[in-house]
Amino acid sequence: MKPIYKRIVLKLSGEALAGEKGLGIDTNTIMRIAKEVKTIQKMGVEIAIVVGGGNFWRGVSAKEMDRTTSDHMGMLGTVMNALALQDALEKLDVITRVQSAIDMKQIAEPYIRRRAIRHLEKKRIVIFAAGTGNPYFSTDTTAALRAAEIEAQVILVGKKGVDGIYDSDPKLNRLAKKFETLNYIDILNLGLKIMDSTATSLCMDNKIPLVVFGIDEPNNIIDVINGKKIGTHVKED
Template sequence: MLKLSGESMAGERDYGIDPESLRAIVNQVQEAVRAGAELAIVIGGGNIFRGSQVAEELGIESATADYMSMLGTVINALALQAALEEQGVPTRVQSAMEIQEVAEPYIRRRAMRHLEKGRVVIFAAGTGNPFFTTDTGSALRALEIGADALLMAKNRVDGVYDRDPRRHPDAKIVPRLNYMDLLSDDISVMDDTAATLCSGQNLPIIVFDILREGNVRRILAGEKIGSLVWRSASSDEA
């Protein structure tokens, strides 16, 4: 399971979809499919609409703002699908919100069948419920389809740091963590609900830079890329 943030689609832009970043993501996904991986993707929408920010600024109730954010993820999913299929990668979009004109409804068994047939499945609209992030959606979908790992793709951030590297130049990368580390105030990887879901089922999480060429292929080949979150920070099992 590959979790893409909306920011990874925007690249260096403050808003929207950056063509160069989109091409870089497509190349990584294409390499993974060629290597024989069954790949599902959950995509965020922060580059289109950030519900929590708009709810505060405009006084929109939180539930409505979250639904608006879900529509942003659908926009990103359709853009990614179009770019992948242009490169010959068969792709299906499944939405947790019913939008039959542009996407299939989310059906777990159908999604797994698509993956078995070599199609990339993009899950849009998070969980379909307000108050849950797309991080939680990615953890949930990963567990539902029996994914081997959750790949948390970041925009120009190559792993987990002990402090925010953008504010602290002396921040150091942490190559191995356990699930409890994710609950630290100093480490921002995913929300607590997503971390708890992964912890409960011992789902490995790999945090890496999606815009560094070849990273997904290297992870699939077993190379130690980025930061690994698993049941023991010192484990050599993975």
């Protein structure tokens, strides 16, 4: 089957990489995701990945700590996740580059837009780490920013424990309604917390569609790339 996207940004939360453990890294989960990423790469898709760090540290949750310091700690968590994912991909003989928004030359390339695009054109997978390099910005915003910069056709948002966007938390409300499609403005008006408002606005301004789906279900990434109607699709009016 021919993929419907040529270049994508895959957004993975830190929690998604923790598997059932909830914290840290689950190697089986990372390897499963890496195998799916390799499959879509072999289909000809150019793949950039943005990873969160919530399985190690959530900067916004540290109420008694300086927010800037806390956010920098969260950025380091994303670097650990990026290196773990790179290791899993390279075990599958997939050429991968980690680019960090914070300079750490010994373990990652600096983020350079033109270099990232060149890697993608050479069919290397690029993992963006350390967020935007700035405090007060989430990795959701990083995904939107990097997608705009590399001219990705879509952002695939893999969520743990939920298979799309609902009008309320399905874990707390069994009558929660799942949306099949949404507009950007709906997310902002309804206060849906699938991405923060900065990321949603950036996607809206740059007309970048989103597909929000469950990462726990095997082969969901492949199904989305093949155009299967899963999750929630977000686009402009």
